[in-house]
Amino acid sequence: MTFPRRFLPPLPWLSAFEAVARLGSVTEAAAELDLSQGAVSRQVQKLEDRLGQRLFTRDRQRLILTPAGATYAKELRGALATIASATLSLSSNPHGGLLNLAILPAxxxxxxxxxxxxxxAAHPGVTVNLATRTHPFDFAREDFHAAIHFGQRDWPGAGFLKLMEEENMAVAAPALLAGRKVEAPSDVAPLPRLQIESRKGAWRRWFMAHGLGTEDRIAVQFDQFATMIEAAKQGLGAALVPRFLVEADLASGVLQALPQSEAGRFGAYYLVWPEAGADYPPLVSLRDWLAEEIAPG
Structure with missing residues (x-):
């Protein structure tokens, strides 16, 4: 967004006004800014002339902020602090910055x-701030530079990088399967089933994919994969989970894949970012790095 130059007074005028407003004294402001008292007074006067507003009332040697001046000083102080912070960040960390990233827990x-x-290791100047969000949100209302999103490419006003399809599989603990004959998908029907809240109907689709119809009977429903996987390990029921979440448990034997366990794909994981912030350097670094991570070979 651009503004006409008449709405952007010179920075020295603004600095002089903010210092006088904060310190309540031209003398102290001049000392802080390393200027003469006359120079500070002239800059404040020029700002008032530009604004067409009196920012101070003069009572002999005292300057008292007008209501308009007090409001302007408060808003201006925040803007100057932002400029100072950005300058300090660039000076101390020219190749990095803060990256606020919303992630899905699992x-x-x-x-x-x-x-x-x-x-x-590749981008030591970037500080990553991770926060959990389980549902899409409005980038305009949340202070995030990007988010990890599951589903379809349906986030409004956002750019996308597809990370991976979610490949689901059916698993259960050996304790749950002990003494049971589970050699085909039809043998899974009697098992208690666990379900994740965001994948309702997954078991029904799994049985249908194997030509079976069964009641969509769920023993326990969870809102987090980590909790459901732990429950599956304890033998509470069979679970449909993304393969990448249980590879280690399958390798160690803590969980077992059920017959014809592949459950298909319900969506994909994406890195998404607001289009207006697509060129933010830390985001560009993350996006390029992720593209390399998911590249074949």
């Missing part, structure tokens, strides 16, 4: 976190 724990040290 994806962040099992897929992103193990890879993140490689990103940090």
């Amino acid at each position: 994806f962040g724990t099992y897929w992103l976190a193990p890879r993140l040290p490689r990103f940090m």
Whole structure:
């Protein structure tokens, strides 16, 4: 967004006014800014002339902020602090910055976190701030530079990088299967089933994919994959989970894949970002790094 130059007074005028407003004294403001008292007074006068507003009332040697001046000083102080912070950040960290990233809990724990040290090593100037969000949100209302999103490419006003399809599989603990004959998908029907809240109907689709019809009977429903996987390990029921979340448990034998366990794909994981912030350097670094991480070979 651009503004006519008449709405952007010179920075020295603004600095002089803010200092006088904060200190209540032209003398003290001049000392702080390393200027003469006359120079500070002239800059404040020029600002008032530009604004067409009296910012101070003069009572002999005292300057008292007008109501308009007090409001302007408060808003201006925040803007000057932002400029100072940005300048300090650039000076001390020219190749980095803060990256606020919203993540899905399971994806962040099992897929992103193990890879993140490689990103940090390649981009030591970037500070990553991770926060959990389980549902899409409005970038205009949340202070995030990007988010990890599951589903379809349906986030309004956002750019996308597809990370991976979610390949689901049916698993259960050996304790649950002990003494049971589970050799075909039809043998899974009597097992208690666990379900994740965001994948309602997954078991029904799994049985239908194997030519079976069964009641969509769920023993327990969860809102987090991590909790459901732990329940499955304890033998509470069979679970449909993304393969990447249970690869280690399958390798160790803590969980077993059920017959013809592949459950298909319900969506994909995407890195999404507001289009207006697509060129933010830390985001560009993350986006390029993720593109390399998911590249074939």
